[in-house]
Amino acid sequence: MVTSARVRMSIIGVIALSLFGVLFARLWYLQVASGSQYAAAAEQNSVRTVELPAPRGSILDATGHKLAWDEPSNVLTVDRKLKNPELTTVVKRLSILLGIPVAVIDKRLADVRVSQYAPAPVADDVPINALAEFSEHKEDYPGVKAETLATRRYALGDLGNSLAFHILGYIGEINGDELEAAPKSARYFPGDSIGKAGIEKTFESVLRGRPGEQKLEVDNTGRVLRVLSVRRPVPGDNVKLTLHSDIQRVAEDSLQQGMDQIRGVQDQSDKSHYTTFKADAGAVVVLDASTGSVVAMASNPTFNSNQFVNGITNSVWKFLNNPAGNYPLLNRAVSGQYAPGSTFKLVTATAGLQSGDITPDKVIHDTGTFQRPNDTRKFTNDHSESYGDVNLARALTVSSDVYFYGIGSDFYDASVAHQPTGSLLQSTARQFGFGKATGVTLPDESSGRVPDAAWKHSFGEAEIARAGGPAKCPLCDPDWLPGDDINLAVGQGDMLTTPLQLANAYAAFANGGTLFRPQIAAEVLDPSGRPLRQITSVADGHVPEPARDAMLQGFSGVTTDPKGTATASFGGFPAGLVSGKTGTAEVQGKQNTSVFVGFTPSGLVPGQNPRYVVLSLVEEGSYGASTSAPIVARVMQALNHMPLTNVVIHPPSAGN
């Protein structure tokens, strides 16, 4: 080889060497230096994760009856990878087999809530004969599989509703806000179910369990090649409520009966218009006063949770949000705010006794009208009825407004400085739990309102500002006036309470002074039913009971005395079994709110402390004695194991 040839051969060698060098360097860069980045890309390319939903825990009543549970349902699924024309044929055959329109099946096939890598369920609750037909002719249905999936079920009430609809709530597909709010560790994904209301919402983390997941390796066309890993789902725990479904059922039915009946009655107070009572909404609350636990809680109108399970239709959603439907989703027992009317006299009496303004024996001559000295404004009893000489017990029994107007007026005078947070009247109301959410584990609880000078000032100023100056709003007044205390004394004016707050205040009185945080869940059980966690009742405070006996006597008279406001409704009850207080709250522009709070036993028999508090409230439902007292009476029958009679309302007659 000549020298020049050697040089040229060496050049070829050097070129070869450097080209191989480049290859080695690039190989090192791809596989070692940035290998993890490419490994991640490969994983994204080939690995698909399919969520395995966990069976949701059940919700049980106090005796262990299932109120909400996951039920296995026979489902037919179609492989999403099935292509036309096979797909069209299969869908057509399924449509004939199941009697479901092709369009419905197509829609479910396109449902984005189901993972693209999981077969799409196209029919739930497939009847047995259709399943048999399918399994005999499987070859006619390529890509179709019969599976068992869990479907949420709710026990039914008697009104076309699910029992305790407002307490249990319902589940639905998670929305954007909920996804954002959920902690990362909870691992929610679009399409997951989540509790939307009631216990389903507040106990979501307990009931849900932990979803499992399946990692699948897929090829470039999305076909599943193999299962890489499976993490089994952990079933959710069960929640046992304090609710008794038998009492709940009676409460719901009784409320409906009372509302139905008063709706047929003419409203005498409206002489110019021939109208009947609207009575389009109401609530019943039953508390165990000894523990603060909720025995029953009904809200009307109500709905059926089962309708939410597979997603509700647009028309149903419109109905639920239409004012004419009166918002069935609203739990009026905890979210509704109402003037308590005369039921508030519990607080006024306690405050008056505390301040020394009254004693149990102090007698007032009730002429039917109350007037402050040097004041022309008159405050009257209903129909200005005169009750003559009344002491505390009598005033409660006959519901003498004049007796309590005086207490309110005295509170006004005693607090000349008009402390922003009010007098002993307001603070006693707060002691009974008014003006603050009770803390029951149900969503959307309202706090109610105890009106005081500070509140009225800011409210009045805001009103004036909205109207555009004091001249434009002559009735707007930011100052706390005698009438505010006088009205508050009889639960009128700006006082607002939720039915649960009011029932809870009576429970505190009934049990001897302990204000509980109302309790709805009793314990958490594991999926096999073993107790995991007991939920104990929590005392939130104490209420003073300066003259318990006199007041008990007064409340007892309400249901037993010939002049008692609710005696007509409790004729069938043995003496000493039931006590209570009626309330009839005036509402601006609306018919009166009918309220009754009772407790049983009455507490008059020694050794028998009141145990249950039952409250009924009917919006635009006439007198407390007319509608709510009979509703409460029927629930009391159930609580006392008496034979149930239908609700008989006592419509007000002229001059009553």
Next chain:
Amino acid sequence: MATVVSSERKSRLQASPLVHLDPLLVIPPILISGLSLLMIYSSTHTRLAEAHQDPLYYVKRQAIAIVIGLVAMVIVAAIDYRRLRELALWGYGATLLTLVAVLGVGAQVKGAQARFDLGPFQMQPSEFAKFFIVLVLAGYCAIHRGELDGRRLAIAVGIAAVPMGLIILQPDLGTDLVVLFGVFAILAMAGARARHLVVLALLGLTVATIAIRLGVLEQYQIDRLTSFAAPNKDTANSAYNQNESKITIGNGGLLGKGLFQGMQTNASHVPEQHTDFIFTAVGEELGFVGSALLLALFALVVWRSWQAARVSSDLFGTLCCAGIVAMLVLQVFENVGMTMGIMPVTGIPLPWMSYGGSSVIVWFACVGLVANVSMRRFS
């Protein structure tokens, strides 16, 4: 070196040339082709099984090609290469004829008219053209050793240009690129002047540009050539292949996912993986260690061939080996570089690795030729 005749050499002259067979030259291609059977199986068996076909379909066909290739290697090595010079002219002529014929009656595969259907097998004349162009060109240059003036250089270029022209009409730019490097190496080693070589290089560039301008190349081929510069621009089309290819190799990491365990490979994410992109299967399943070993085997063949060129007893042998070295280096660099995203995508196989009978047979014949030159270095 060639002028010194020692007594030792005399004794070597009498011995069978087989004694001087270079094992480091012939064993690596056999190892590589053995590995190719595993990797072809890995990249095709899931797809074949899903289509309810024999998962060993491609493996069996490749095994047949390897056997034929080994036979071809033995035959090419056995006949003294100086006799091959004359025989090659017949092969060159036949190649020209088949290259013309394939344009007329060849089977259209992936936009190129490059193969004959011979019963169950296909033949790719352009692969055979590589071998014969090297032999005939080396033969011509060796006759006029050291005297490649303008006229002779033109003839030499013509010898290569005619078949190359036919190949580019298929169009198969990749093969021409490989051949071009072989031709360059042969001309350089044959003593062509540097200035002539530069002119030739410019001429080659011009031809390539004209080919692209005149639309000889299909749009997809131009896309493939240019997409490597911006691979993330459009992963759905031309760069998709290269992007998946890089991911697959990168996924292998240092030690690889294990034989038949490649996620990307099993899932058929890389198109043409068993043919032009076979290196990605090696990359993913055998990792950096396995891939580097494979490259080392290629480097070993290159080194031994380079050495054969240097020690050849005559210029013809040197030129043959130099041409093959240049073609092998470029083909490996282009193919592996393409799978790693540093070279444009041109459809050329990885020698002894890619599925495809013609390539395997021709590359075994090439290594046979180098072995031939190498073991007859003393005669």
